[in-house]
Amino acid sequence: MSFIGLDIGGTTTHAVLCDDDLLVGAEASAPTPARSGAAAMLDGAARLVLRLRGQAVDTVHGVGVAAAGMLDPRSGRIVRASDSFHGWEGTPVAAGLGERVDLPVVADNDVNCFLIGEVAAGALRGVEDGVGITLGTGVGGALWSGGRILHGRDGGAGELGHLPGYGDEPCSCGRRGHLETLAAGRSLLRRYLARGGTAASAADVAAAARAGDERAVEVFTDAARALGMTIVAATRLLAADRVVVGGGVTGAWDLLAPVVHEVVAAHPPLFGPLPDIRLTALGAAAVAVGAAALARLGCGTEVPA
Ligand SMILES: [Zn+2]
Known part of the structure; x- marks a missing residue:
């Protein structure tokens, strides 16, 4: 069972493919097109997800997204974002990515994902x-x-x-x-x-x-x-x-x-x-691994498509 974690930051979008124990098996990253609007950001994130999904040796059960800005986890929508993200406010991140990659997607803000990762597999295990x-x-x-x-x-x-x-x-x-x-x-x-x-x-x-x-x-x-x-x-x-x-x-x-x-x-x-x-304890990948941990929490029981 695998999960993909995405860290959509202001300059870089970082993705990790994790196994059920949250060990990173593969990584990919690309510049975040923060000035090109939400659709471009989600398209870029989807490309990374599909690339890692292609490298998975078993079924990818879901995707977790750590998004910059304030995000309502119930709707998966960005409530507030800094000016450096054009058109990001109001974006339904989970739904928008989900329809691009045809996988269950859950989202939370980047710092919440950081802490979820550290509790799941890091310094606060x-x-x-x-x-x-x-x-x-x-x-x-x-x-x-x-x-x-x-x-x-x-x-x-x-x-x-x-x-x-x-x-x-x-x-x-x-x-x-x-x-x-x-x-x-x-x-x-x-x-x-x-x-x-x-x-x-x-x-x-x-x-x-x-x-x-x-x-x-x-x-x-x-x-x-x-x-x-x-x-x-x-x-x-x-x-x-x-x-x-x-x-x-x-x-x-x-x-x-x-x-x-x-x-x-x-x-x-x-x-x-x-x-x-x-x-x-998770270092530079802490947020992305935390997003994978979020996916494990939120998508672990999903039946794969
Ligand atoms: Zn302040």
């Missing part, structure tokens, strides 16, 4: 309650409670990157003072440049911090404090003690972890252990 956080261009969050993802109204639960109370800097969403304004890759870069530093990426800022540049250390410390407080709040709300962190900025986890752990230890729960904070 088998846990009942946990929190997922991705630190990339933006900051994403996902909540796992009682063995399932919390979606809330319109699938918008767990948007930890847009929690307020973290200063007054402008956020990508148009509001101010959100976690993302301190902890996202582009925020680390912007704040370092604003302090007179020279860098082209968050990785450059991390290198400067490791070399002792106080301005770079300061922006990472601010990010880590904010992240620590968010972990305290999210784990307290769920009474969860397991957290998984992924995304490109975790390449600088050595700079973030000491302060994150310090903040979390300073605010212990009233009862039970401190949150156990782990890095992704």
Whole structure:
């Protein structure tokens, strides 16, 4: 029994073919035609699915899609997407892909898929309650409670990157003072440049911090404090003690972890252990494998066409 997971990101669409244990047997990727409209994006995704289906040694039971933006899992439709995806809002992703590939398709947002994958086969394997956080261009969050993802109204639960109370800097969403304004890759870069530093990426800022540049250390410390407080709040709300962190900025986890752990230890729960904070075990393919895990959850009992 096989499942295909798709990660439709802003620049690349990544697909994996997984077996029943979510081990990756084949992968394929292509640029996401984000500026060409939803039909072009779904056509591109369908080509990757059909290519991997052709490589499967057994029956592909279903496809999971991890889509950028806010997605209502009940309708499989995009509720909200960034401007970089032309015509993506309102797109019925699951139905649109399903009719192209003639397979059962389920969809959720990319961070929810990340967490589903880590619970199914990664750093949070088998846990009942946990929190997922991705630190990339933006900051994403996902909540796992009682063995399932919390979606809330319109699938918008767990948007930890847009929690307020973290200063007054402008956020990508148009509001101010959100976690993302301190902890996202582009925020680390912007704040370092604003302090007179020279860098082209968050990785450059991390290198400067490791070399002792106080301005770079300061922006990472601010990010880590904010992240620590968010972990305290999210784990307290769920009474969860397991957290998984992924995304490109975790390449600088050595700079973030000491302060994150310090903040979390300073605010212990009233009862039970401190949150156990782990890095992704699925790495760069975590979202796509998570989408395959979603397909396994949603399509595992489907009779193949
Ligand atoms: Zn925001």
